[in-house]
Amino acid sequence: MVPGYHGAYLKIDLSTGESERVAIPRDVLARYIGGVGLGTWICANEGGAEHDPFSPHAPLILCLSPLVGTPLTTSAKFAVVARSPLTGYLCDAISSSHFAIAAKRAGYDAYAIVGRARGLSRLVVDDGRVSVREEGGLRGRPASDCGLDGHRTAAIGPAGETRVRYAMISNDGRHAGRGGLGAVMGAKNLKAFSVRGTKHVEVADPKGVVSEARRLSGLSFGPATAKYRELGTIANVLAFNRLNALPARNFRDSSFEGAPEVSAEALHAMNSYGRESCAACTIGCEHIFKAPGGEPVRLEYESVFALGPLLGISDRGAMMEAARRCDLSGIDTISLGGTLACWMEAGRMKFGDAAVVLDMIERIARREGDGDLLAEGSRRVAEVLGRPELAMHVKGLEIPGYDPRALPAMALGFAVGTRGADHNRSSAYELDFSTEPLDVAQVVEHENRAAAMDSLILCKFLRGVFRDFAREGAELLRLVTGLDVDLLEAGAAICDLRKQFNVACGWRREEDTLPERLLTGKLSRERLDGMIADYYRARGWSPDGVPASADLR
Amino acid sequence: MRIELFGIARARAGRDSVEVEAGSLGDAIRALARACPGVVPEIVADGRLTDGYLASLNGERFVKDPNLMLARGDTLLILGAQAGG
Numbered sequence: 001m002v003p004g005y006h007g008a009y010l011k012i013d014l015s016t017g018e019s020e021r022v023a024i025p026r027d028v029l030a031r032y033i034g035g036v037g038l039g040t041w042i043c044a045n046e047g048g049a050e051h052d053p054f055s056p057h058a059p060l061i062l063c064l065s066p067l068v069g070t071p072l073t074t075s076a077k078f079a080v081v082a083r084s085p086l087t088g089y090l091c092d093a094i095s096s097s098h099f100a101i102a103a104k105r106a107g108y109d110a111y112a113i114v115g116r117a118r119g120l121s122r123l124v125v126d127d128g129r130v131s132v133r134e135e136g137g138l139r140g141r142p143a144s145d146c147g148l149d150g151h152r153t154a155a156i157g158p159a160g161e162t163r164v165r166y167a168m169i170s171n172d173g174r175h176a177g178r179g180g181l182g183a184v185m186g187a188k189n190l191k192a193f194s195v196r197g198t199k200h201v202e203v204a205d206p207k208g209v210v211s212e213a214r215r216l217s218g219l220s221f222g223p224a225t226a227k228y229r230e231l232g233t234i235a236n237v238l239a240f241n242r243l244n245a246l247p248a249r250n251f252r253d254s255s256f257e258g259a260p261e262v263s264a265e266a267l268h269a270m271n272s273y274g275r276e277s278c279a280a281c282t283i284g285c286e287h288i289f290k291a292p293g294g295e296p297v298r299l300e301y302e303s304v305f306a307l308g309p310l311l312g313i314s315d316r317g318a319m320m321e322a323a324r325r326c327d328l329s330g331i332d333t334i335s336l337g338g339t340l341a342c343w344m345e346a347g348r349m350k351f352g353d354a355a356v357v358l359d360m361i362e363r364i365a366r367r368e369g370d371g372d373l374l375a376e377g378s379r380r381v382a383e384v385l386g387r388p389e390l391a392m393h394v395k396g397l398e399i400p401g402y403d404p405r406a407l408p409a410m411a412l413g414f415a416v417g418t419r420g421a422d423h424n425r426s427s428a429y430e431l432d433f434s435t436e437p438l439d440v441a442q443v444v445e446h447e448n449r450a451a452a453m454d455s456l457i458l459c460k461f462l463r464g465v466f467r468d469f470a471r472e473g474a475e476l477l478r479l480v481t482g483l484d485v486d487l488l489e490a491g492a493a494i495c496d497l498r499k500q501f502n503v504a505c506g507w508r509r510e511e512d513t514l515p516e517r518l519l520t521g522k523l524s525r526e527r528l529d530g531m532i533a534d535y536y537r538a539r540g541w542s543p544d545g546v547p548a549s550a551d552l553r
Numbered sequence: 554m555r556i557e558l559f560g561i562a563r564a565r566a567g568r569d570s571v572e573v574e575a576g577s578l579g580d581a582i583r584a585l586a587r588a589c590p591g592v593v594p595e596i597v598a599d600g601r602l603t604d605g606y607l608a609s610l611n612g613e614r615f616v617k618d619p620n621l622m623l624a625r626g627d628t629l630l631i632l633g634a635q636a637g638g
Binding site: 224265 | 563617
């Protein structure tokens with residue numbers, strides 16, 4: 001047994017209630033580590049690329065990592081991996097906190113869920129013992145109402161039940177947000193997954209782990225994380241607005257006159273409620289604000305962007321209430337905003353009409369009236385309206401709050417992202433915030449690093465404390481598992497595997513692109529295609545973007 | 554010239570902008586430290602921006618050469634380099 005791991009995943013068939021322990025080879029653990037890497041391997045191993053996302057045969061993977069359960073700060077995380085009903089391609093999402101620790105103690109490194117329960121159900125894994133229980137009484141309830149005493153629970157809201165294509169899976173107030181994984185869970189009639197356990201795993205060097213945990217915790221209180229601790233990610237609003245990189249009104253504009261109203265400064269001054277942190281986290285990046293009705297709502301930059309400037313809304317109270325309703329419904333705010341912005345520009349709603357937005361969130365969750373079409377996401381909406389040019393997406397995933405016209409590294413990351421337009425899997429804007437000209441090889445290295453972090457798993461908000469993440473991260477992994485892994489090579493292998501998964505799903509070269517509206521000025525199509533060609537070459541892929549290595553199984 | 558501050562830099566300075574007299578980038582950063590002592594040493598140390606902070610010239614490009622000469626109407630934006638949001 002490799003320290004840090006149980007050495008197996010549990011495959012559960014909801015159709016039959018049966019389960020089996022599937023051993024994970026040591027070389028797979030060393031190559032893909034955990035989190036998104038191992039989760040993608042398991043998804044491929046279970047035929048994830050072969051089935052429609054809503055098919056009973058489609059696997060839904062919840063994958064932990066060797067660092068879960070250790071005292072290393074920000075390590076309480078897990079990945080959810082499946083084929084996305086929004087894009088048709090691989091979706092890997094990260095969520096955090098107590099569920100990760102409980103799921104690891106329940107006895108496995110990952111859970112592969114297949115089949116479809118007869119009625120709306122709860123899956124329970126209790127120290128490895130599996131049961132599937134009818135939970136019809138939870139129909140229509142938010143995920144936060146779906147707890148089970150003594151357990152930690154990941155659940156879906158009403159949007160997951162109705163298979164809204166951008167429904168989330170939620171746990172402990174956090175979300176595996178993008179790509180519609182909540183709809184995959186809903187298609188299995190799975191309302192909630194509850195876990196409990198007592199099975200600890202040994203680490204290779206317990207004293208070394210404790211020593212590193214103390215060092216990292218100390219560093220996590222320093223200037224590299226000040227933004228997250230003191231202001232939150234919403235600090236981005238005014239900065240990006242000033243740089244003309246804050247998309248507004250369906251990406252028609254790159255700044256928003258109402259930005260000060262929905263800024264971090266305004267929110268902290270007028271609506272502050274508190275601050276929280278994930279389990280095992282010393283940073284504490286969650287800033288909670290008071291919505292108009294007095295209820296607490298957690299706000300991140302992406303939600304403020306998507307429910308504010310993207311929709312032309314500067315009413316702070318309405319924006320917060322929209323975020324709260326998205327959380328209760330179990331809907332990804334970025335995709336909701338992108339879909340409604342498309343609808344607005346098509347003339348079906350007015351930009352800035354907050355009251356209609358609030359009403360529409362619940363109609364989408366119930367698939368009622370226009371909500372039924374809107375639940376399909378912006379790409380499908382725009383196709384039905386005969387206005388495909390109005391959908392701001394890549395591969396069907398709505399673009400997050402960074403204007404690619406101002407940020408070329410981010411533009412490339414969005415275009416080639418395996419889960420679609422993605423600010424987390426790419427280099428983010430680190431490389432755009434530089435005095436150096438864009439180097440595509442560095443974009444690749446940043447992606448590899450991100451893949452490694454998402455597989456270890458450590459929070460990316462911690463990355464500023466590392467002087468040399470490849471070396472220091474590898475040392476953390478060695479202390480926990482005894483494995484000597486080149487993290488950047490592992491990251492590259494994970495990126496290759498993701499791409500192979502998408503190739504198996506039918507990915508075509510022309511899907512690595514950006515909407516026509518964004519290909520203007522310095523970001524011409526020719527420039528983007530040139531960067532993409534350089535990216536494929538730097539990855540050792542064919543000129544058509546196909547990896548030579550990595551069998552899908 | 555005008556220096557605008559964002560995020561943690563704004564919080565430490567206690568203001569969102571300051572007007573300074575400066576011929577070069579280095580002069581401007583040192584003037585910022587004098588006008589807003591709260592930015593020292595987290596944002597400005599030894600007359601330079603610390604590793605976690607960047608200067609954007611007129612919102613168009615990032616700059617770091619302390620000898621870069623600035624024009625009269627230029628604006629410097631001081632931003633955190635921490636990605637994530």
